[in-house]
Amino acid sequence: MKLDRIDQKILTVLQEDGRIANADLADQVGLSPSACLRRMRALEEAGIIDKYVALLDQRKLGRKMDIFVEISLVGQSNEVLENFERAVGRSSEIMECFLMAGDADYILRVTAADPTDFERIHREHLARLPGVLRMKSSFAIRPIVRKTAFPMKTETT
Known part of the structure; x- marks a missing residue:
């Protein structure tokens, strides 16, 4: 379209x-x-409008931390990738997951209330993901830009 x-x-x-x-x-x-x-x-x-949602303020809900977790898997077979992706999709604690090119196979975004909450998420969700060889977590200090709207280019003709 x-x-x-x-x-x-x-x-x-x-x-x-x-x-x-x-x-x-x-x-x-x-x-x-x-x-x-x-x-x-x-x-x-046409699928351009995918769905309508309410955007919530994670901080007002007590989820004050953003943690980015780089995941490297034990292999690249379809079975390993599919099992990992299914498990990620079932976890309510993982907010976003991206298949990557580069050092890590995936990057996850997780939100937590505090370091103790992240430890719980790590033990109950991240450590149980199948096929994980290595995990590296980075804690965001604060968001600088967080957009949900895509820019629309107006046609000139």
Whole structure:
């Protein structure tokens, strides 16, 4: 699906306020409510809008620490990778996981309340992940930039 200027405006507004009323969204992007709703449905059906979520403040929920964990696996067979990825997907404590190129096979982002909580997460979740050869954890001091909105490039033609 090729995005035109109106689609990009819709996506920009929705990334800032996913709960905006359709009539208000239509007004902001210069469409009738019915035309706006049709465009939103098309963006959803194309998979460009994946889902609607509430973004929570992890610090206000007591999750004051971000920990990045580099994981190296014992091998690269499909079985080792799939078993690891399934286990990561089942852990509610692992917030993000990326397959990497470079020294580590994966990087995980974990949040914790404090070092004692991270020790619990390490023992109950990370140490039980299958196929792990080596783990290296780095504690973030503070976030500098944390974005959830993708930039929309407006077409010039």
